[in-house]
Amino acid sequence: ETGVTQTPRHLVMGMTNKKSLKCEQHLGHNAMYWYKQSAKKPLELMFVYNFKEQTENNSVPSRFSPECPNSSHLFLHLHTLQPEDSALYLCASSQNRGTGELFFGEGSRLTVL
């Protein structure tokens, strides 16, 4: 596989469920990101990891919990979400933190009922 892959591509969950989104990059990059994309709103940065250390948490509610076990894998653990959390969640990677040249995965479309 090449590039940035995300699973699952679609996810429907209830407000009391716990689920996880997975991202894997095969580009040899050192930085990984989670972005949220909602209709008619700009892409919102959620978390940044550089060399598997979290360098930014953009005031994200604690019901979103990221995990980065190594530079190639990134998870977003979800629990007790709200309907307004329904969105497209995009993972991205870059060679290093501090560059604007991001490579995005295809995204995970989340619907919270």
Added chain:
Amino acid sequence: QKEVEQNSGPLSVPEGAIASLNCTYSDRVSQSFFWYRQYSGKSPELIMSIYSNGDKEDGRFTAQLNKASQYVSLLIRDSQPSDSATYLCAVLKGGGTSYGKLTFGQGTILTVHP
């Protein structure tokens, strides 16, 4: 004031015309500027980056930057229906607590009609 502002459109141009997409940003410490293209149902894809004042050309695409006016634009020459997409302007801040933070605009929807 939004950090990165784009006209959401939609911008409709005929095939073969020049499409002009504009973006303004509020923070003067911004150093690097990017244009991403996002097809419907797909993820954003980087198409242009520009770091210094002036023009940068890549095929049918030209990015223009004017830091004094805090303005960046993307011109698409000889527009094709396959250029129909949402174009996202992104700005990278270079200093302070926002080091390396990439901020996106809302995006401009471009439609190229045959």
